[in-house]
Amino acid sequence: MPLERRSFVIGAASAGLARAQEPERIPTAVIGTGNRGSYLLSGVLEQPNAKAAAVCDTKPDRLDKAASAAARDNPATYSDWRRVIDNKDIQAVFIATPPHLHAEMAIAALQAGKHVYCEKPIGITAAQVRDLVRVAKASKTVFVPGQQLRSLRQLSEAIRKIREGAIGDVLWVKAQRHAPADLPHDGSSGDWYFDVSKSGGYLIEQSVHNLDICNWVIGAHPVQACGFGAIRFYKNQPPGRTIFDCGSITYDYPNGVQMSFTQNVFHPRTLPAGGQATLVYGTKGAVDLYPAGAMFHPIEPGAAPSLLAEKQQEPPHAHITAFYESVTKGAPLPADLAIGATAALTAILGHEAMVKQSVVKWSGLGVEL
Numbered sequence: 001m002p003l004e005r006r007s008f009v010i011g012a013a014s015a016g017l018a019r020a021q022e023p024e025r026i027p028t029a030v031i032g033t034g035n036r037g038s039y040l041l042s043g044v045l046e047q048p049n050a051k052a053a054a055v056c057d058t059k060p061d062r063l064d065k066a067a068s069a070a071a072r073d074n075p076a077t078y079s080d081w082r083r084v085i086d087n088k089d090i091q092a093v094f095i096a097t098p099p100h101l102h103a104e105m106a107i108a109a110l111q112a113g114k115h116v117y118c119e120k121p122i123g124i125t126a127a128q129v130r131d132l133v134r135v136a137k138a139s140k141t142v143f144v145p146g147q148q149l150r151s152l153r154q155l156s157e158a159i160r161k162i163r164e165g166a167i168g169d170v171l172w173v174k175a176q177r178h179a180p181a182d183l184p185h186d187g188s189s190g191d192w193y194f195d196v197s198k199s200g201g202y203l204i205e206q207s208v209h210n211l212d213i214c215n216w217v218i219g220a221h222p223v224q225a226c227g228f229g230a231i232r233f234y235k236n237q238p239p240g241r242t243i244f245d246c247g248s249i250t251y252d253y254p255n256g257v258q259m260s261f262t263q264n265v266f267h268p269r270t271l272p273a274g275g276q277a278t279l280v281y282g283t284k285g286a287v288d289l290y291p292a293g294a295m296f297h298p299i300e301p302g303a304a305p306s307l308l309a310e311k312q313q314e315p316p317h318a319h320i321t322a323f324y325e326s327v328t329k330g331a332p333l334p335a336d337l338a339i340g341a342t343a344a345l346t347a348i349l350g351h352e353a354m355v356k357q358s359v360v361k362w363s364g365l366g367v368e369l
Helices: 003-021 035-045 060-069 081-086 099-111 126-138 153-163 208-218 318-329 337-356
Strands: 026-031 050-056 076-078 092-095 115-118 143-145 170-178 224-230 246-252 258-264 276-282 285-288 295-298
Touching: 026 035, 026 081, 026 318, 035 050, 035 060, 035 092, 035 318, 050 060, 050 081, 060 076, 076 081, 081 099, 092 099, 092 318, 099 115, 099 126, 115 318, 126 337, 143 318, 143 337, 153 208, 170 208, 208 258, 208 276, 208 337, 224 337, 246 337
Parallel strands: 026 050, 026 092, 050 076, 092 115, 115 143, 170 258
Antiparallel strands: 170 276, 224 246, 246 258, 276 285, 285 295
């Protein structure tokens, strides 16, 4: 064989081998490209086994921005999410729309045979969660709820040690999610967030993360809740507002464990204790778990506090990486369907307790997990 021909054949074979060794890139669509969706899109673009094949949003400026961010992959653009579902080339879908649409879109994507990363909460009513759970259980594709705190290494290690008895038996949990102000009334989410039928309110839309941590560390979901919610500071701001700006809830768990949770959006920035806290009390002491960094405070007089879990480097898109590892390799998920459903239902339980101002039982939600 002439030298030139041999060189060509060898070069072509090497190029073919290199292409064969490249990871499969999963054609992925992001539905909803606002603040959260843009963050998820950036995570998709960082994955070597993913391709941003489509972006979808009803707002042209957001859609154009997302398309530009993903220009490397030349994504298709859609204003109608149903066209994403109909696109048979799309294998995975990220859902980052207003929460009242999450379940409907996730169900459609799963029924179309697509893998789904659904932002939290996976539903804002028990009926939505029930319907999604039924479909996801029957699906053969991957479903991941956006409970991304489950992918934090330090938090995972601290909770593992608590569950193993590092602080004794867990007795009580005090958690809060306080913010210094409402979301901007004229901001990018202002056209839906303050309508409880679209967002579910702060407890369901935001505190679902904090409540998930509480369920995780206790190792169970609550059996009942009671509480009160109100609009104290932002009365009729913005006009027509239907979400609470504060609330206080007590959750009862199996084995007598209780959790007290408060939420407000008028917590001054300079006030001690910060806006978020998760204090876990056990028979040997208490842990300032999240976001303080898992400091253990023994109950014995004179005993010095110690770090329950060492600080670790936290990859910025670990939850997204885990999604694709599950899709391509069948790797275990840090948060599965049951975790996403339980977190959403815990928030829904608390919201219903505040609205009804009475004890609401988990069994009354009517969802089998």
